[in-house]
Amino acid sequence: VQLVESGGGMVQPGGSLRLSCAASGFTFSSYDMSWVRQAPGKGPEWVSTINTGGGSTYYADSVKGRFTISRDNAKNTLYLQMNSLKPEDTALYYCARVERVGVTKGSYEYDYWGQGTQVTVSS
Numbered sequence: 001v002q003l004v005e006s007g008g009g010m011v012q013p014g015g016s017l018r019l020s021c022a023a024s025g026f027t028f029s030s031y032d033m034s035w036v037r038q039a040p041g042k043g044p045e046w047v048s049t050i051n052t053g054g055g056s057t058y059y060a061d062s063v064k065g066r067f068t069i070s071r072d073n074a075k076n077t078l079y080l081q082m083n084s085l086k087p088e089d090t091a092l093y094y095c096a097r098v099e100r101v102g103v104t105k106g107s108y109e110y111d112y113w114g115q116g117t118q119v120t121v122s123s
Helices: none
Strands: 002-006 009-011 017-024 033-038 044-050 057-059 067-072 077-082 091-101 108-113 117-121
Touching: 002 091, 017 033, 017 091, 017 117, 033 077, 033 108, 044 067, 044 077, 044 091, 057 067
Parallel strands: 009 117
Antiparallel strands: 002 017, 017 077, 033 044, 033 091, 044 057, 067 077, 091 108, 091 117
C-alpha cells in the first residue's frame, strides 16, 4: 500500500490550493479515505472523509464551506480543494486509508498514511 500526497505549498491568506493523494497497492474504490492535518506542536486533526463511491462527504467544522474532498476511483486519486485559506490552516496534510469508522463525528481509525504535504498560509 502506498499513499503519496502532493500539491502543498505556501499561499497567502484567502488563497487556494488543491491537494492530491495518489493511491496504489490496494483496491482504492473499496475504502473510505480521509485527510488529516497536523500543525506544529499540535496533535493530528481530522479534516474530511469521503466514502467509497464519493457520494458522501464529511468535514470538520473548522473547514466546512471552504474545503471540498473528492475522489477519482478510475485514477486511484483522492483530492482536497482548499479555498479561503487561513493562517490556522497551516499544517502538514496527510491522506489516510480508513480502517474503522467510530461512533462520533470525525472518529476514524486508519491503517495506512501518506508521508504528508506541507501547507503554509502566510502573508
